[in-house]
Amino acid sequence: MAGMLAVAEARERLCADARLQLQKRVAATQMMPLLQACGRILAQDVVAGINVPPAANSAMDGYALAAADARLGAVLTVSQRIGAGSVAQPLAAGTCARILTGAELPAGADTVVIQENCDRTGDQVTLNQAAERGDNIRPQGQDIAAGSVVLEAGRRLRAQDLALLASIGLTEVAVHAPLKVAVLATGDELVEPGEALKPGQIYNSNRYLLTAMLAELGAEVEYLPAVADTLAATCEALRQAAKRADIIVTTGGVSVGDADFVKPAVEALGQLDIWRVALKPGKPLAFGRVGETPFIGLPGNPVSAFVTFVLLLEPYAQIMQGAEAADLEIYTLAANFSRNKPGGRDEYLRGRMTDEGVTLHPQQSSGALSSVIGADCLVWLKAGETVEHGTLVRVLPLRQWRAAQA
Ligand SMILES: Nc1nc2c(c(=O)[nH]1)N[C@H]1C(S)=C(S)[C@@H](COP(=O)(O)OP(=O)(O)OC[C@H]3O[C@@H](n4cnc5c(N)ncnc54)[C@H](O)[C@@H]3O)O[C@H]1N2
Numbered sequence: 422m423a424g425m426l427a428v429a430e431a432r433e434r435l436c437a438d439a440r441l442q443l444q445k446r447v448a449a450t451q452m453m454p455l456l457q458a459c460g461r462i463l464a465q466d467v468v469a470g471i472n473v474p475p476a477a478n479s480a481m482d483g484y485a486l487a488a489a490d491a492r493l494g495a496v497l498t499v500s501q502r503i504g505a506g507s508v509a510q511p512l513a514a515g516t517c518a519r520i521l522t523g524a525e526l527p528a529g530a531d532t533v534v535i536q537e538n539c540d541r542t543g544d545q546v547t548l549n550q551a552a553e554r555g556d557n558i559r560p561q562g563q564d565i566a567a568g569s570v571v572l573e574a575g576r577r578l579r580a581q582d583l584a585l586l587a588s589i590g591l592t593e594v595a596v597h598a599p600l601k602v603a604v605l606a607t608g609d610e611l612v613e614p615g616e617a618l619k620p621g622q623i624y625n626s627n628r629y630l631l632t633a634m635l636a637e638l639g640a641e642v643e644y645l646p647a648v649a650d651t652l653a654a655t656c657e658a659l660r661q662a663a664k665r666a667d668i669i670v671t672t673g674g675v676s677v678g679d680a681d682f683v684k685p686a687v688e689a690l691g692q693l694d695i696w697r698v699a700l701k702p703g704k705p706l707a708f709g710r711v712g713e714t715p716f717i718g719l720p721g722n723p724v725s726a727f728v729t730f731v732l733l734l735e736p737y738a739q740i741m742q743g744a745e746a747a748d749l750e751i752y753t754l755a756a757n758f759s760r761n762k763p764g765g766r767d768e769y770l771r772g773r774m775t776d777e778g779v780t781l782h783p784q785q786s787s788g789a790l791s792s793v794i795g796a797d798c799l800v801w802l803k804a805g806e807t808v809e810h811g812t813l814v815r816v817l818p819l820r821q822w823r824a825a826q827a
């Protein structure tokens with residue numbers, strides 16, 4: 422559509438800019454104790470200083486022996502007992518050692534026979550099954566080899582990553598400093614929940630939407646009080662935001678109405694690089710700088726703010742805080758709906774994936790947040806596309822933003 426950037430191009434341009442911004446932030450890394458590092462982005466590759474396990478050990482409770490002795494019917498004397506945490510003596514030739522799960526193998530043993538396959542009488546063990554060299558043994562370095570890269574920079578640390586880092590003995594880890602994001606909502610009609618609603622007013626829901634979504638990405642959010650619809654107030658709020666944040670995110674006031682001052686304010690204080698993207702909902706998206714600080718202006722309609730966050734702000738914030746943005750996950754599913762009125766922009770409809778295909782939420786207004794609550798995916802229809810029941814359509818799962826199953 423004339424004068425509008427395609428979503429893919431807008432995304433590419435934002436990602437490229439975020440990479441430049443990240444380079445300016447490389448110094449902003451910090452060492453973090455493991456237990457406080459969940460959700461943070463790893464700033465450097467981590468190389469294992471040790472093997473895990475450090476030495477070959479038994480995977481089962483049983484008897485350790487040399488493979489040459491592990492014949493069906495063999496009778497062996499138990500020459501020692503090795504529990505997890507104890508240090509084994511070398512195995513006397515022709516004998517076996519009682520061994521417990523996790524205990525290190527004695528020198529001279531290369532096989533473990535599980536106790537269920539043996540008969541024990543006193544200190545004699547009879548093998549009821551033959552075993553092969555290496556059976557029931559976890560070799561040294563089976564999990565992690567010393568010197569290998571165990572986690573790569575850019576990874577968002579999850580519980581299992583922290584456990585892996587603990588398993589190589591680390592107590593702390595280098596992570597990127599969290600992004601500081603200033604969030605501003607514009608609009609004379611906005612009041613905060615808790616205040617009485619006067620005629621003409623609505624509650625400021627976007628503040629909560631954006632603050633929580635940014636927090637889920639690991640950012641530190643500072644909310645600046647709602648901005649009145651004047652050029653002077655908008656300029657002043659943006660100037661304040663630029664002083665304290667790595668990114669400024671606004672909602673509303675970015676369209677063409679005579680109370681929409683975000684665009685002229687950004688043009689006056691910096692530069693506007695993108696304005697209007699060919700998507701519905703979310704057309705009046707703006708991107709640029711306030712002074713040197715990156716600025717992303719999301720539309721005021723709550724669903725438009727949600728969709729532009731998922732498609733454009735999320736990758737920008739991910740990259741700028743050091744994580745690689747995942748490519749959009751796109752599947753094709755049969756449409757469990759029909760649409761014979763083609764749109765002029767690509768549309769991202771709120772949908773739900775079912776065994777019968779993808780269904781649409783009945784309410785697709787860009788002001789209706791309830792459509793997001795019921796959605797687990799966005800159905801991406803290209804401009805001009807019509808859909809019959811059963812047509813294959815592109816579906817973007819909402820991953821972490823997904824609604825709980827009803
Ligand atoms: N003549 C035209 N009018 C509009 C166009 C257009 O191209 N030509 N674009 C429409 C589209 S598409 C959208 S989306 C909206 C977006 O406009 P703005 O981003 O400038 O947002 P506002 O006008 O300030 O608000 C739109 C809508 O959202 C409500 N809102 C705003 N902030 C919040 C908030 N913090 N919490 C909850 N709801 C909020 C606001 O009350 C309005 O209803 O413009 C169309 N118009």
Ligand code: MOO
Pocket residue numbers: 700701702703704705720722725787788
């Ligand atoms: O995008 Mo507006 O984003 O169509 O409601």
